[in-house]
Amino acid sequence: MPKVWTWTLIRYGGALAGGAFIGFLYDHSLLGILLVALGLLFWQLYNLYRLERWLAAGRIAEVPDGDGVWPPVFAKIQFIKGKAKRRGKRFRKLLKDLRASTEAFPDGGVILNSNHEIVNYNQAARVLLGLKNRRDRGQRIENLLRYPDFIDYLNSPGDRQAVDIPSPVGPDTWLSCRLIPYGPEQTLLLIRDVSQRVKIERVRRDFVANASHELRSPLTVIMGYLDALAEDGRIPEAWQPPIRVMQDQSVRMRRLVEDLLQLSKLESGQSVPRDRVVDVAAILSTARKEAFALPEHPDAIEIELDSPANLLGEETELQSVVSNLVSNAVRYTPPEGEVTIRWSVDADGGHLEVRDTGIGISEEDISRVTERFYRADGGRARQRGGTGLGLAIVKHALRRHDADLEIRSRLGQGSSFVCHFPRDRLALS
Amino acid sequence: MESESFSHHISRRFNAELEHLRSEVLRMGGLVEQHLDTAVEAIISGDSDLGLRVSNDDHKINRLEVDIDEECRKLLATRMPAAADLRLIVMVIKTITDLERVGDEAAKIGYLASHLATDRERYASYSELKALGEHVQEMLHDALDAFSRMDVDDALAVIEEDKLVDEEYDQITRQCISLMMEDSRTIRRFMDVSWVARALERIGDHAKNIAEYVVYLVHGRDIRHTEREVVLQELEAAKGDRSASS
Numbered sequence: 001m002p003k004v005w006t007w008t009l010i011r012y013g014g015a016l017a018g019g020a021f022i023g024f025l026y027d028h029s030l031l032g033i034l035l036v037a038l039g040l041l042f043w044q045l046y047n048l049y050r051l052e053r054w055l056a057a058g059r060i061a062e063v064p065d066g067d068g069v070w071p072p073v074f075a076k077i078q079f080i081k082g083k084a085k086r087r088g089k090r091f092r093k094l095l096k097d098l099r100a101s102t103e104a105f106p107d108g109g110v111i112l113n114s115n116h117e118i119v120n121y122n123q124a125a126r127v128l129l130g131l132k133n134r135r136d137r138g139q140r141i142e143n144l145l146r147y148p149d150f151i152d153y154l155n156s157p158g159d160r161q162a163v164d165i166p167s168p169v170g171p172d173t174w175l176s177c178r179l180i181p182y183g184p185e186q187t188l189l190l191i192r193d194v195s196q197r198v199k200i201e202r203v204r205r206d207f208v209a210n211a212s213h214e215l216r217s218p219l220t221v222i223m224g225y226l227d228a229l230a231e232d233g234r235i236p237e238a239w240q241p242p243i244r245v246m247q248d249q250s251v252r253m254r255r256l257v258e259d260l261l262q263l264s265k266l267e268s269g270q271s272v273p274r275d276r277v278v279d280v281a282a283i284l285s286t287a288r289k290e291a292f293a294l295p296e297h298p299d300a301i302e303i304e305l306d307s308p309a310n311l312l313g314e315e316t317e318l319q320s321v322v323s324n325l326v327s328n329a330v331r332y333t334p335p336e337g338e339v340t341i342r343w344s345v346d347a348d349g350g351h352l353e354v355r356d357t358g359i360g361i362s363e364e365d366i367s368r369v370t371e372r373f374y375r376a377d378g379g380r381a382r383q384r385g386g387t388g389l390g391l392a393i394v395k396h397a398l399r400r401h402d403a404d405l406e407i408r409s410r411l412g413q414g415s416s417f418v419c420h421f422p423r424d425r426l427a428l429s
Numbered sequence: 430m431e432s433e434s435f436s437h438h439i440s441r442r443f444n445a446e447l448e449h450l451r452s453e454v455l456r457m458g459g460l461v462e463q464h465l466d467t468a469v470e471a472i473i474s475g476d477s478d479l480g481l482r483v484s485n486d487d488h489k490i491n492r493l494e495v496d497i498d499e500e501c502r503k504l505l506a507t508r509m510p511a512a513a514d515l516r517l518i519v520m521v522i523k524t525i526t527d528l529e530r531v532g533d534e535a536a537k538i539g540y541l542a543s544h545l546a547t548d549r550e551r552y553a554s555y556s557e558l559k560a561l562g563e564h565v566q567e568m569l570h571d572a573l574d575a576f577s578r579m580d581v582d583d584a585l586a587v588i589e590e591d592k593l594v595d596e597e598y599d600q601i602t603r604q605c606i607s608l609m610m611e612d613s614r615t616i617r618r619f620m621d622v623s624w625v626a627r628a629l630e631r632i633g634d635h636a637k638n639i640a641e642y643v644v645y646l647v648h649g650r651d652i653r654h655t656e657r658e659v660v661l662q663e664l665e666a667a668k669g670d671r672s673a674s675s
Contacts, residue, residue, distance in 0.1 A: 132578065135578060135580075136578070139577065139578065140448075140452060142452060142455065142456065142459075143451070143452060143455045143577035144574065144577055146455050146456065146458055146459025146460075146462060146573065147459055147462075147463060148456075148459055148460050148463055151456055151459065166466070168570065168574075171563060171566075
């Protein structure tokens with residue numbers, strides 16, 4: 001126990017004993033103790049009163065003096081007060097710096113609570129979203145950013161990384177919005193101006209679409225004359241092989257142009273409506289027929305139809321998914337090999353698998369085969385008549401149907417391409 | 430004590446229901462805005478696919494209208510709202526009708542865009558259509574913003590804008606007439622163009638209506654078919670009354 005407390009106890013004990021002694025002289029020792037105790041009690045009350053006054057007066061008042069245990073108590077409170085003041089100052093400065101740095105941030109940031117109400121935002125967000133000072137705090141974000149894509153993203157942020165929406169402020173401005181949950185209830189909405197990127201993408205897409213469209217008409221003319229030349233008896237025999245090569249090459253070029261055109265259409269990336277039913281059995285058998293029409297094909301191309309369910313979406317696109325996968329499989333499988341097309345449905349959704357016993361894909365190539373014009377083995381694929389765009393088309397068409405492509409393969413042991421369709425894309429009859 | 434907390438609970442749920450109603454209307458507004466954007470884009474870029482998509486997607490807006498209508502009827506029947514709550518519901522019922530009409534007009538524009546796109550000859554006054562379209566888009570956007578913020582000043586600004594849109598529409602019509610007189614073979618095309626302009630002008634009117642409902646919602650004054658000066662005076666008076674009574 002600190003010395004001051006010991007002394008105080010001894011003094012109070014002495015005072016009480018003194019009171020008892022004086023009381024004893026007058027034959028009322030209990031009364032003596034009581035009077036001294038009352039005196040002490042009022043003394044403590046008085047000191048407590050001074051402490052309260054001093055605290056209430058704030059920092060201007062001098063530290064009151066006192067005696068006994070009070071001076072150390074006053075001193076400690078004084079010390080704590082000083083520390084709290086210094087800390088408050090530090091926090092205010094920190095907060096100011098922090099706010100200044102978020103204001104300087106080029107990307108917009110909006111803090112939302114669990115009801116999607118705006119809690120706070122920085123300068124960039126105000127400019128990008130056209131928020132009005134103060135008044136928009138507490139407003140639900142979807143009341144101001146009404147773009148349907150954004151509302152979908154807001155309600156199920158797990159589905160996508162980010163979403164691009166046109167700016168509510170000006171035309172030709174695009175914003176990329178990203179939700180980052182933090183803390184128990186709050187979400188940070190990050191907004192970045194991506195107009196430049198969106199513009200470049202659009203220019204590129206338009207260029208590819210226009211270029212392939214323009215290439216198609218001259219190609220048709222060339223092919224027409226080549227057909228006429230091939231059938232013309234007056235052409236010397238020596239010219240027949242070059243004409244055939246030219247015909248083959250122009251067919252290949254037309255296919256390439258058509259694939260490019262199709263890809264540029266699919267790339268716009270919007271989800272295909274679910275209002276049309278596509279007959280899965282029909283598109284599988286069409287793909288099989290097309291495969292048998294190829295110059296070289298394995299004898300065994302089997303269809304395993306495990307489910308009567310159909311798909312909801314765009315028939316031409318789904319047909320091109322299956323046809324591309326099957327013709328790929330056929331192209332890389334030797335005549336004695338086997339290609340299997342399987343359609344099954346389980347609790348996760350529909351699965352369309354195209355399996356072959358062909359040459360397979362090495363592990364490092366698997367992640368890249370869906371890139372356009374990527375060749376797993378240089379020249380060989382070109383000889384087999386592919387355009388290099390098939391799997392890119394498959395990927396984009398599947399994305400428009402909310403489906404994923406899974407590729408499993410081992411070099412020399414064949415490959416398996418599986419399209420996973422979500423349950424809400426199935427038409428279960 | 431218990432009954433008080435119960436009534437509090439009810440009103441809180443009622444508040445949440447009203448807030449949800451408001452959000453639903455704005456969601457519908459967002460969808461309509463998107464359709465209008467796409468329709469205008471289809472006209473400008475001459476993309477027939479885009480145009481047809483808008484005219485095929487109109488049913489989504491119609492379904493939302495029916496849903497919100499149903500929700501309003503339920504609220505009227507179960508909550509028996511009064512004063513500002515009642516005004517909100519009445520206003521919502523009117524707003525969704527206007528929004529649905531805007532959707533119809535956008536679908537019409539989309540359909541006409543697919544028509545015009547098949548025409549190989551580009552027409553100079555698409556830039557005027559673009560200007561009109563952007564103007565109307567902005568009006569609709571601002572009207573919905575004014576609704577979400579309950580901002581009377583913004584709403585009055587939208588109502589003012591409508592005059593400019595009407596002027597732009599007149600200009601396009603005059604231009605179409607003179608071009609049709611020059612060359613009678615273009616009549617068909619310019620009929621389509623003037624239909625598009627007409628549809629855009631109608632959308633401007635619907636946006637103006639929505640802005641008027643916002644004034645009604647906030648101040649409880651019906652300002653339809655009233656001169657602007659009278660409206661401003663009345664609103665001043667309403668403000669005076671309120672500050673005097675408080």
